[in-house]
Amino acid sequence: MKYPLLFISLLAIGFASCSKEDTAPETEKPEEEFFVNEDAATFAEIGSIDIGETGAAEISAFDAQTKRLFVVNNDEKNGAVNRIDVLDFSDPKNMKLIHSISMQPYGGAVNSVAVFDGKLAAAIESTDKQANGKVAVFKTSDYAEIKSVTVGALPDMITFSPDGKFILTANEGEPNAAYTNDPEGSISIITVDNNYAVTTVNFSAFASKQAELVAKGFRVFGPSNSFVKDIEPEYITVSEDSKTAWVTLQENNGIAKINLTTKTITDIFPLGFKDYTADGNEINVTDKDGGSTVLAKWNVKGVYMPDAIALVESNGTPYLFTANEGDAREYTAFVEGERIGKLTLDPAAFPNAADLQKEAQLGRLNVTKTLGDANGDGKYEALYSFGARSFSVWNGNTGAQVFDSKNELDVKSIAANVYDDGRSDDKSVEPEGITVGKVGNKKVAFVGMERADAVAVYDVTDPSKPSFLQLFKCGDAPEGVLFIPAKNSPTKKSLLVVSSENDGVVKVYTPIQFNNPQP
Incomplete structure (x- = not known):
């Protein structure tokens, strides 16, 4: 009798191990642990859901632990919609709206979302767009608020560093219509382990280099006539070791480089x-x-x-x-x-x-x-x-x-x-959205064209x-392109989620063919 009992015990341990593996955050699972020899040239649509009209479905983020997709919804045609819609993504072919998180208590429109290890972070502009915005962090399991902090004006994009230690926002700092109030463009760096302490940095250290930068194609041209106020950060990416970030400065035609260890901007690259x-x-x-x-x-x-x-x-x-x-x-x-x-x-x-x-x-x-x-x-x-x-x-x-x-x-x-x-x-x-991922044995880029x-x-x-x-x-005016690697996908195949702002539609794509096994 002891051998069957031993077998059952080992089997139970194995199931427990598998359960933990399925819910572990993406960054804790080495890529080589999971490999699907997919053909990256055969992506095709497998699922679609309509969550609203213009302004809905701008940006989405996926949580592997709960198998939920979190989608920004600022529907312009159906009243004062300002929320994050939660979709059951356990079966991407049959997505279902299961919950909505209101952003009304936090300010104006929610502009971006990101997920890491059971935490959902949202970038929310103020009702006065020129005032400082907020970042609110929630549990992906029960949507309870973990923390709300103040960041720079008009946080337009948010992301976690790969190790989850930082949350970063690109604070665009757009002026008002009369151009009488033009906030500083800035980057907010939130240290998760330090009770979400916020360091917001601007570009004042480079003001003395304005002429040099402009000569190389950088643009400083707004009526505010201020280097620091004229810069408008747009989008962020972070190095694999979570030590460096790069930020597009769209209107200014440049990219900024940030040292996350010292929390300083080290370079501006005119394009x-x-x-x-x-x-x-x-x-x-x-x-x-x-x-x-x-x-x-x-x-x-x-x-x-x-x-x-x-x-x-x-x-x-x-x-x-x-x-x-x-x-x-x-x-x-x-x-x-x-x-x-x-x-x-x-x-x-x-x-x-x-x-x-x-x-x-x-x-x-x-x-x-x-x-x-x-x-x-x-x-x-x-x-x-x-x-x-x-x-x-x-x-x-x-x-x-x-x-x-x-x-x-x-x-x-x-x-x-x-x-x-x-x-x-x-x-x-x-071309507006871009993301990269590993599909089979290839690194692949996806470019969304609005x-x-x-x-x-x-x-x-x-x-x-x-x-x-x-x-x-895809849908009308794709805004967000989100890649989900096979190892974290509910289908165990690579997925691309495209969210479109003009029709409020979220579509899902996956490779439908596989390459021959490698010799």
């Missing part, structure tokens, strides 16, 4: 400009060309102005992947964008200005009025449009560009018949040479 006269950079610049999708060279530059940022570390080098969306400042007191057809072009630089300014040529293209008139005579000798219609890879140590997708996102979108010619005069496919309503998938195993794998349709 420069993209040349649309170069081979491979051809673009479509007008929505008044009879629906043509022909791409051509134009004497225009692109301002990268990245939104989302993701990280791939390879051979000791951090590679930063950016979605080069572009974003114009548009306020009652200050509008920087203008169509080329309404500008006065310098005849020395543009001898054929009369033709170029026709609607079927460059006349419809939106550009910034803050660049291109170097001598201030009101005549533009250069033209700078918003965004770069691409994703790029940058060396995280130096800020040097090591790759740009050129016009491939346009080319692939046109081939897939998802290109929106009505956006040719603005930012084209408008105006193409599609996601492009790239093999980035060699970060300096991304190669296109596939493109698939």
Whole structure:
């Protein structure tokens, strides 16, 4: 009898061990423990849920312990919606709304969410957008509040460091409509183990370098005429060892580097400009060309102005992947964008200005009025449009560009018949979201394109040479792209969750084919 009892005891221990494994936080499970030889070029939709209208389903975060998906919902059409919706994600093919966490007690709209080890962190702006915002932390199990702390103005994105010791927010600090109140842009670093103590840092240490930075393509141009107030942090990624963070400064066309040990900003990397006269950079610049999708060279530059940022570390080098969306400042007191057809072009630089300014040529293209008139005579000798219609890879140590997708996102979108010619005069496919993950034996990047309503998938195993794998349709205006690795997935397969802000739809994708076993 003792052998059956021993067997039962061992079996019980085994089940207990498996249970603990399933609920352990992602960072405690080495990647090599779980491997599925998936084909990263075969992602297809397996599930979808509609949680609202415009403003719903902006950003999502997944908790492996409870198998729940937490989704930002600021539905603009159904009243004063300001909440985090909780979805049962145990079966991604049949997601169900099971709870909502109201953000009304904490202030204004909730902008972003992140999850780590049973904790849900939310970035919430103030009802007065120029005032300091809050971060609220909840248990993913019963939604009880753990802590609420004050951060900088307009926290727009939130993330945990991989070790869970820090919560970081990119505090955009947007001005009011009259531009009479322009808060400082900042980064808040919250130390979880120190009772969620907050250190908020601004960019004052670099104010003396403004001229040097601007000469390299950094932008400081708002009516507040203040370096510190003009900078607007957008999105954050963190190194695998949780010691370094990088933050996109979208309107300013730069990336900041942060030492998380000392809680200081150590670098600002200006990103420069993209040349649309170069081979491979051809673009479509007008929505008044009879629906043509022909791409051509134009004497225009692109301002990268990245939104989302993701990280791939390879051979000791951090590679930063950016979605080069572009974003114009548009306020009652200050509008920087203008169509080329309404500008006065310098005849020395543009001898054929009369033709170029026709609607079927460059006349419809939106550009910034803050660049291109170097001598201030009101005549533009250069033209700078918003965004770069691409994703790029940058060396995280130096800020040097090591790759740009050129016009491939346009080319692939046109081939897939998802290109929106009505956006040719603005930012084209408008790459906005980007995330990376390991699918089978490949590192893969997913690029969400807001105006193409599609996601492009790239093999980035060699970060300096991304190669296109596939493109698939998603919801209307994808805002969030969330990768769930197979080892933490409820299906034990890699999952991509795409949340779209214009239709409030959350869609789930997974590889449907597998590679042959490795010899």
